[in-house]
Amino acid sequence: xxxxxxxxxxxxxxxxxxAVPVLRGINFTVExxxxxGLVEEAGAGAxxxxxAVAQRLPPGLAMVHGSLSFLGAELMAMPADEMRGLLGxxxxxxxxxxxxxxxxxxxxxxxxxxxxxxxxxARRELRxxxxxxxxxxxxxxxxxxxxxxxxxxxxxxxxxVAMAFAGAPKLVVAEEPTAALDAAAQGRVLAAIQALxxxxxxxxxxxxxxxxxxxxxxxxxxxxxxxxxxxxxxxASVLRAPxxxxxxxxxxxxxxxxxxxxxxxxxxxxxxxxxxxxxxAGCRFAPRCPVRAEYCLRTEPPLEGDAHRSACIRPGLVPTxxxxxxxxxxxxxxxxxxxxxxxxxxxxxxxxxxAWRRETVAAVHDISLRITPGEFVxxxxxxGCGASLLARxxxxxxxxxxxxxxxxxxxVSVDAASARQxxxxxxxxxxxxxxxxxxxxxxxxxxxxxxxxxxxSRSRVRETRARQLLAEMGMPLALGVRLPGQLGEAQRRRxxxxxxxxxxxxxxxxxxxxxxxxxxxxxxxLGLLLRLRHRLDFALLLVCRDLAVARHLCERVLVMHQGAxxxxxxxxxxxxxxxxxxxxxxxxxxPR
Amino acid sequence: MMRFLRRYLWPRWVxxxxxxxxxxxxxxVLAIAVVAPVLAPHDPLAQDLSLTLRPIELxxxxxxxxxxxxxxxxxxxxxxxxxxxxxxxxxALGALLLGGGLGLAAGWLGGRxxxxxxWLAAAWVAFPPVVLALLLVAGGSGVAMAAMLSAWxxxxxxxxxxxQAVAGRGHVAxxxxxxxxxxxxxWREVVPAVLPAALALLAWVAAGAVGLExxxxxxxxxxxxxxxxxxxxLADGWEVVFLAPINLxxxxxxxxxxxxxxxxxxxxxxxxxxxxxxxxRLADDAMAGDGP
Ligand code: SF4
Numbered sequence: 001x002x003x004x005x006x007x008x009x010x011x012x013x014x015x016x017x018x019a020v021p022v023l024r025g026i027n028f029t030v031e032x033x034x035x036x037g038l039v040e041e042a043g044a045g046a047x048x049x050x051x052a053v054a055q056r057l058p059p060g061l062a063m064v065h066g067s068l069s070f071l072g073a074e075l076m077a078m079p080a081d082e083m084r085g086l087l088g089x090x091x092x093x094x095x096x097x098x099x100x101x102x103x104x105x106x107x108x109x110x111x112x113x114x115x116x117x118x119x120x121x122a123r124r125e126l127r128x129x130x131x132x133x134x135x136x137x138x139x140x141x142x143x144x145x146x147x148x149x150x151x152x153x154x155x156x157x158x159x160x161v162a163m164a165f166a167g168a169p170k171l172v173v174a175e176e177p178t179a180a181l182d183a184a185a186q187g188r189v190l191a192a193i194q195a196l197x198x199x200x201x202x203x204x205x206x207x208x209x210x211x212x213x214x215x216x217x218x219x220x221x222x223x224x225x226x227x228x229x230x231x232x233x234x235x236a237s238v239l240r241a242p243x244x245x246x247x248x249x250x251x252x253x254x255x256x257x258x259x260x261x262x263x264x265x266x267x268x269x270x271x272x273x274x275x276x277x278x279x280x281a282g283c284r285f286a287p288r289c290p291v292r293a294e295y296c297l298r299t300e301p302p303l304e305g306d307a308h309r310s311a312c313i314r315p316g317l318v319p320t321x322x323x324x325x326x327x328x329x330x331x332x333x334x335x336x337x338x339x340x341x342x343x344x345x346x347x348x349x350x351x352x353x354x355a356w357r358r359e360t361v362a363a364v365h366d367i368s369l370r371i372t373p374g375e376f377v378x379x380x381x382x383x384g385c386g387a388s389l390l391a392r393x394x395x396x397x398x399x400x401x402x403x404x405x406x407x408x409x410x411x412v413s414v415d416a417a418s419a420r421q422x423x424x425x426x427x428x429x430x431x432x433x434x435x436x437x438x439x440x441x442x443x444x445x446x447x448x449x450x451x452x453x454x455x456x457s458r459s460r461v462r463e464t465r466a467r468q469l470l471a472e473m474g475m476p477l478a479l480g481v482r483l484p485g486q487l488g489e490a491q492r493r494r495x496x497x498x499x500x501x502x503x504x505x506x507x508x509x510x511x512x513x514x515x516x517x518x519x520x521x522x523x524x525x526l527g528l529l530l531r532l533r534h535r536l537d538f539a540l541l542l543v544c545r546d547l548a549v550a551r552h553l554c555e556r557v558l559v560m561h562q563g564a565x566x567x568x569x570x571x572x573x574x575x576x577x578x579x580x581x582x583x584x585x586x587x588x589x590x591p592r
Numbered sequence: 593m594m595r596f597l598r599r600y601l602w603p604r605w606v607x608x609x610x611x612x613x614x615x616x617x618x619x620x621v622l623a624i625a626v627v628a629p630v631l632a633p634h635d636p637l638a639q640d641l642s643l644t645l646r647p648i649e650l651x652x653x654x655x656x657x658x659x660x661x662x663x664x665x666x667x668x669x670x671x672x673x674x675x676x677x678x679x680x681x682x683x684a685l686g687a688l689l690l691g692g693g694l695g696l697a698a699g700w701l702g703g704r705x706x707x708x709x710x711w712l713a714a715a716w717v718a719f720p721p722v723v724l725a726l727l728l729v730a731g732g733s734g735v736a737m738a739a740m741l742s743a744w745x746x747x748x749x750x751x752x753x754x755x756q757a758v759a760g761r762g763h764v765a766x767x768x769x770x771x772x773x774x775x776x777x778x779w780r781e782v783v784p785a786v787l788p789a790a791l792a793l794l795a796w797v798a799a800g801a802v803g804l805e806x807x808x809x810x811x812x813x814x815x816x817x818x819x820x821x822x823x824x825x826l827a828d829g830w831e832v833v834f835l836a837p838i839n840l841x842x843x844x845x846x847x848x849x850x851x852x853x854x855x856x857x858x859x860x861x862x863x864x865x866x867x868x869x870x871x872x873r874l875a876d877d878a879m880a881g882d883g884p
Contacts, residue, residue, distance in 0.1 A: 395769060396769070397765055397768070397769065420771065421771060423769065423771075424769065424770055424771030425771075427769070428769060428770070429765070429766070429769055431762030431765060431766065432762075436761040436762050436763065437761070437762025437763055437766060438762070438763055439763040439767075439780075439781060440763075440785075441784060450766070450767065450770050451770050451771075453772075454770050454771045454772055496762075496766075499766060499770075500766075503770070
């Protein structure tokens, strides 16, 4: 009997204008011990499946037909207390943000023991069981006495993995379990999940936007778009020989880890809003499909095939969708230019830990680095490797405790006042979490021209510049009057980028610019940066979690480990022939 | 700033029942305080010893009756609003300026200033506010001053905490990077973000000041014994509660509703201010409307 079976699962959102389908009668099964990956670019529909399993749909959504059964028992009809008995025991969940899932003010040990207690472990065995559970995921016993925010994201997620598997569940629903993690931690967490899962014979439903990640650990893949499963089949077969244009374009939008750097495929427009989906006849992917034909608009293609099924009437044309060209080489530069940024023996310490046990650790030490004008450099490393601090030092948001920082040949570590001006003219930074990085009450056109507000330019000048910048970012001019909260995530990042580039800096520092974006949005932003590079001629220091993105965009890569640069070289060399353990760990965790 | 208010704060205020109710009661008290001389049927101090402790006669000469000295209860209530406003307004605004200013300066400048302000605020709140106010009033300061001096650490601490949460955000760092002077960054990026908390606190502190004034007047502290105030009316009404209960009930009800109104306003503001747009739906519109 299947562990989880969805038959005609239909979920609708009730809106003022009527009901809008979110899931349109999807079917899938998860067999015992199997891993099914649900992949969708924005993850909207796939995440709803996860919520439906927990019977906790977001407000406004309701399951209208179909069935969702767990080991033959219908989840829809199950009384609430029986459901509660199931969750956490038979069905376990892994959340995308581990830190938020743990209680911030209770020690990890207390939370783990409380969970074990609920599972029926006797009081005097609690401690031993908790230690054993942690050992099962490779976390030291000392962690038990700590509060979640004193741990790394990786440790928090491992603790949650230990909790999830403590009750020997039949099914684990994991929603983006590695979204908050760096590549090396991703590898270790996934390995821990897989080891426990295999040992206990548990099945898993993995909800993710990352097709390659899903491919690396799933037995079967279901690719969703617009509330439908458009392709489902054995993972290897779906990845190697996709039969739906959507799957194929997702794959082509993902930068490869080796070989040439092809131009990334750009899906023509962002996923249509729920509303636009309501009354479309024929194939709902047609507006974005590169190989659509007239007759695609007439009938809705059924999900067809044997083991590997796809909802496309022209699967034969899918292999013809290919990348058009290659990424152009970096612009030619004369040798011997003054570096735009030079760090000499830079060090800085930070204090961490609880108030009663403050520890001063050297966050970065003895960093020497030169970036020539126009050079694109990526910094990769594990959480806490010091890359973000390095970016803030380069941007002038932190002052070094030791060493010198030179911007375009001027030493900025001596005189703070002139240093600030030098910084503003030479370096700008793009921050992660674009939402908080944009002033929430300011219109987009005012945000992108903030640099002009410093000089108190006239509003007409600002308006004109705002239009230029929006056009350069490939955004519709109408968005100028919006507030950041009214934009999509990818658009917010463009606005942040536009604000930084408004004064045409010589160096752009970007921390986490690509984190948390799905493949099409990422491809779009990568293409944009490569185009802007040729037009505006700036250098880039990019702190990045995704190694493939780093390689696609930057010719040079730095690997940081425990506050020091341990590898520095051409991207292909560093990733092709890694020498340091840290690099090897990062590569091992990247599913490419 | 106006644009900021309109765009960022306004939309959800108007839809929140709590805010409307609170605003209504506050505006009513303000209006009555201003026009009391016109509106009041009698001189609130005029005694008519032949007509003491009249009961309620809505159509009569004394609509809410008279007190033990034959003074019109309704007129006294109206003039009492003035006392309340004259205490609450300066106390709340003064506490906002003093405490908010110190709190923001501490959070923004850091270092020694922060430590000094932190100590001062901590030492200050070591006294319970009412005891502090009693001491101050006994020492000869006005009631409004006493209320302000007991409330400023609240503003100081809350605004400093809010500032610390905001200061770490990207848009603040971005403004610094673009070369805005630090003072301007505070004004442009931080102050608007902490304003909701400040306004909510303003309402709460005003409620506290009204209450404090009543307590002090009830205890006959700080100010003339025959002043016009709801607290004084309560004290007077207390003595004649069995003969003419309206003398106790009327000021009690008014006092309660004004304080509750202010507290509701504060709660409502705290809950509804902030980015007021339904994000997902608008994002959908953006995609549907602007796609090629
Ligand atoms: S049915 Fe037509 S439009 Fe739909 S995916 Fe296949 S080729 Fe594209």
